[in-house]
Amino acid sequence: MSVRRKLIAGNWKMNGSRAQLAELSAIAAAAREAAGVDVAICPPFTLISLAAARAGGLAIGAQDCHQSDSGAHTGNVSAPMLKEAGARLTIVGHSERRADQHESDALVSAKAQAAIRHGLRTIVCVGESEADRAAGRAGKVVSAQLSGSLPDPEGDGEMVVAYEPIWAIGTGKSATTADVAEMHALIRAHLIDNFGDRGGRIRILYGGSVKAENAAELFAVDNVDGALVGGASLTAEQFVPIIQAAARC
Numbered sequence: 001m002s003v004r005r006k007l008i009a010g011n012w013k014m015n016g017s018r019a020q021l022a023e024l025s026a027i028a029a030a031a032r033e034a035a036g037v038d039v040a041i042c043p044p045f046t047l048i049s050l051a052a053a054r055a056g057g058l059a060i061g062a063q064d065c066h067q068s069d070s071g072a073h074t075g076n077v078s079a080p081m082l083k084e085a086g087a088r089l090t091i092v093g094h095s096e097r098r099a100d101q102h103e104s105d106a107l108v109s110a111k112a113q114a115a116i117r118h119g120l121r122t123i124v125c126v127g128e129s130e131a132d133r134a135a136g137r138a139g140k141v142v143s144a145q146l147s148g149s150l151p152d153p154e155g156d157g158e159m160v161v162a163y164e165p166i167w168a169i170g171t172g173k174s175a176t177t178a179d180v181a182e183m184h185a186l187i188r189a190h191l192i193d194n195f196g197d198r199g200g201r202i203r204i205l206y207g208g209s210v211k212a213e214n215a216a217e218l219f220a221v222d223n224v225d226g227a228l229v230g231g232a233s234l235t236a237e238q239f240v241p242i243i244q245a246a247a248r249c
């Protein structure tokens, strides 16, 4: 059994509503039953405080945070604001933001540093495109993202890495367990090289079409310490079996 607890984080992306928060009670109940597993849901900013108020022990998080604490940054939200709203974690550097908002590795690193400084558990996302994988440069691309995007993990918040191959996100095409094993081993080696013993304790999540049907086999792979789940985190019916699969590992 791994020394690292499994973490199952749901990313609702730009989905959800007040009505959908009704899903949280069954998810929270499953999280309480899953003793060795940390469970989180990251709804849109607008739902964080409402979700936190009815989380029932479930950790509520954000999907992004600004690198500054405050200032003239229209439309952005800072780590202290997220904390005040009740967030305990945040995702940064998701491939959808890297693409849609043109976020660079340096910006992702600054955001992660701010979140960790303010005590948020911080999930830093990396992952290659389909073209990168087809060209045989998936490892090179992910290594460069790790070098550029990971902050100094010292701070009150915990740093977590999520490997999300872009071609597996929302497509129903999960990576094979062999591909996941190879990439998570590469990420682990990078973490140990850069952060020593601490690198051995950093959790590495897999993301990309994780669902009830493939969760158990993914969680059995070395260095897979949980999952970042998109579509299947939107309902308790689909998310709870993933939590239960992690609890059985």
Ligand SMILES: O=C[C@H](O)COP(=O)(O)O
Pocket: 011, 094, 164, 168, 169, 170, 171, 172, 207, 208, 209, 210, 228, 229, 230, 231, 232
């Ligand atoms: O943040 C979550 C990932 O982008 C995975 O999304 P997905 O489970 O819908 O493929």
